[in-house]
Amino acid sequence: MYEYHTHTTNSPDSRVKMHEYCERAIAIGIEEIAFTDHIDHDPADRSRGHNNYPAYMADIATCREQYGDRLTILSAAEVDWNRATAPEVRAYLADKPFDFIICSVHWINGEYLGERARKHPSIEVYRHYLDEIEALVTTEDFFHVIGHFDLGKRYDTVNGRIDLEHNRIQLGRIFDAMAAHGKGFDLNTSAVRTAAREPMPGPDILRLFRTHGGQHATIGSDTHVLNTVGTNIDVAVQTLREATWTTASHIENGRLVAVPLEQVAESVRLASPALT
Ligand SMILES: [Zn+2]
C-alpha cells in the first residue's frame, strides 16, 4: 500500500512529526510513504516562505535510518503554483531535489479555490483555475502529478464540481498535454471524508483522462493528522476500478510507474483491520 500525500510538522498546518507517521504507517501495512510538505509562494498564503528544506531533509534522513528497512520513504513536496509565482517556484526548486512532487493550484488572484467554490458558480470557479492548469502542464516539468484536481468539491459539492460538458475542450487539451508528458493525478482521498464522499478527481474525470491517454494516478490521503494516514485508499482503488482503470502509480527511479490494482488492493485488504 502506498500513501503519497501527507503533511508533517514541516508544513505549518500539521503538528504530526514525521517519525510518528512512520510508526503508524508500518503498523497499518503501508509499504511506501511520500512526505509531501507544502512549498508555498503565493503572497496571499500565510504559509508563504515557511518551507525549510534542510530541516525537512534532516527528518527524512533520520526516518530512513530508523525505519528504512521496513518502509520506503520518499522525499517529496506539495508545491503550490500559478503563473504569478512560477519564477519564484522555479528558482526555489532549482537546487532542491525531491523524489516526488505534487503540484497544486490553490490560489487564483489571491483567493483560495475552496473559498471561490463557496461563492461563485462552477463555471466561474474553474475558468481561471483551468487556465492556470493549462499553463502549468504546457510550460513546467518539475512535478509528477497534479494535486486534488477538483479541489472546490471539498468545500462545496455543487459549485465545487467541474462542469465536464462546459469545459470539455479545455480539459481535452490539458489531458492530452499531461498524457504526452507522463503526468498524472494525485488521487486525493481527503474529499471522501467530506460531503463530496469521493476522491478528487472522481470517476468521471478519471475516465475522461483515460480516453486522452492518461495513465498515472498516485493515491494519497492528504492527511494533516495522525489517524487519517492511509485512510480511504480502498475507496481510491474502488474509484479507479469504476473508471475502468487497472493500475495506480508510484515512483521508481524518479518516474511514475503503473502497478496493477490487485497488488495495491491486496495490501489495502491486509491493512484494513487496523484502519478502523
Ligand atoms: Zn493542497
Ligand SMILES: [Zn+2]
Ligand atoms: Zn496537501
